[in-house]
Amino acid sequence: MNDYIIMTDSCSDMPLAMVSELGVEVMPLKFTIGGNTYTNYSDNRDMPIKEFYSRLRNGEQSKTSQINPDEFTSYFEPHLKEGKDILYIAFSSALSGTYKSSLIAAEDLKEKYPERRIECFDSLCACIGQTAFVWYVANMKKSGYDMNEVLDWLNANRLHLCHWFTVEDLMHLKRGGRISAATAIAGTMLKIKPILHVDDEGRLINVGKVRGRKASLDAIVDKAGETGIDISNQTVFISHGDCEDEAEYVAEQLRKKYGVKNIVIDFIGPVIGAHAGPGTMAVYFLGTQR
Numbered sequence: 001m002n003d004y005i006i007m008t009d010s011c012s013d014m015p016l017a018m019v020s021e022l023g024v025e026v027m028p029l030k031f032t033i034g035g036n037t038y039t040n041y042s043d044n045r046d047m048p049i050k051e052f053y054s055r056l057r058n059g060e061q062s063k064t065s066q067i068n069p070d071e072f073t074s075y076f077e078p079h080l081k082e083g084k085d086i087l088y089i090a091f092s093s094a095l096s097g098t099y100k101s102s103l104i105a106a107e108d109l110k111e112k113y114p115e116r117r118i119e120c121f122d123s124l125c126a127c128i129g130q131t132a133f134v135w136y137v138a139n140m141k142k143s144g145y146d147m148n149e150v151l152d153w154l155n156a157n158r159l160h161l162c163h164w165f166t167v168e169d170l171m172h173l174k175r176g177g178r179i180s181a182a183t184a185i186a187g188t189m190l191k192i193k194p195i196l197h198v199d200d201e202g203r204l205i206n207v208g209k210v211r212g213r214k215a216s217l218d219a220i221v222d223k224a225g226e227t228g229i230d231i232s233n234q235t236v237f238i239s240h241g242d243c244e245d246e247a248e249y250v251a252e253q254l255r256k257k258y259g260v261k262n263i264v265i266d267f268i269g270p271v272i273g274a275h276a277g278p279g280t281m282a283v284y285f286l287g288t289q290r
C-alpha cells in the first residue's frame with residue numbers, strides 16, 4: 001500500500017508552489033514581532049516576507065515558538081481517521097524541540113489508532129535543506145515507493161544533505177549566542193563574514209571566515225564543488241534572507257563553475273530568518289559528507 005501522507009513543518013521554508021506540486025502538508029510554527037504573534041504559513045498570509053525583513057532591518061527583533069504535542073495531534077489525527085499513515089520529516093532536533101513534541105503526539109495517537117503508522121524522522125536539517133529532503137522523498141512516493149523504502153533512503157542520506165551558510169549581520173548570530181559580542185563587533189568593523197554549516201548532529205556550526213561579502217558567497221559556492229555528488233546533475237537549493245540579486249549571483253556561479261542545471265531559489269522564512277537575519281545566504285545539496 002502507498003497510502004501515506006508526507007508532512008513537514010514550516011522551518012523547511014518550502015515554496016508554496018512546491019507544496020501544491022508535491023501534495024505534502026506543512027505544519028506552521030509561530031513567530032512574534034512587535035508584541036504580536038503570527039503564524040508562519042507557506043503563503044505568508046499573516047505577514048508578507050519582505051515586510052518581515054524590513055522590520056528586522058529597522059531594528060525589531062523576532063522570537064519563535066515550536067509546535068507543541070497538542071498541535072501535532074490536531075494535524076496528525078485527521079489523516080489517521082481517513083485511514084492514512086504519516087511520515088513526518090522534522091526540523092533538526094538540535095535546533096528545536098519540535099521533533100520531540102511530534103514523538104509525544106505520535107505515541108499518544110498510536111494507542112488510539114493502533115492499526116495506523118506514524119513515523120517521525122529527525123532530518124537534522126534546517127530551512128530549505130529540510131525542503132530538499134521532502135522534495136526527494138515526495139517524488140519517490142509519486143514513483144510508487146512505499147514508506148519503508150522512503151525511510152531507508154532518508155536514513156542512508158541523512159548525513160549527506162549539506163547546508164552551507166553565510167550571514168550579512170553578525171549581530172544576529174550574537175543575539176542567538178553563536179558568537180560573542182566582542183567577536184560580532186570586531187568582525188563587523190573588519191567586514192569579516194562567517195562560513196557556517198549544519199553538522200552531523202544537526203547543529204549550526206561556524207567553521208570559517210572570510211573578508212567581504214562577495215568572498216563569503218564564493219566560499220559557499222566552492223563547498224558545493226568540493227563535496228557535491230555529481231553536482232551538475234543534482235537539483236541544488238538556495239535560500240536567502242531578502243537578497244534576491246545575490247542569490248541569483250550564487251546560482252550563476254553554480255552554473256558557471258560546476259554546470260549545475262536545476263536550481264531552486266526561495267526566501268528564508270520568518271522562523272529561521274528571526275535567528276539568521278537579513279542577508280543570510282545558504283546553499284544545499286547532496287554531498288559526500290556534511
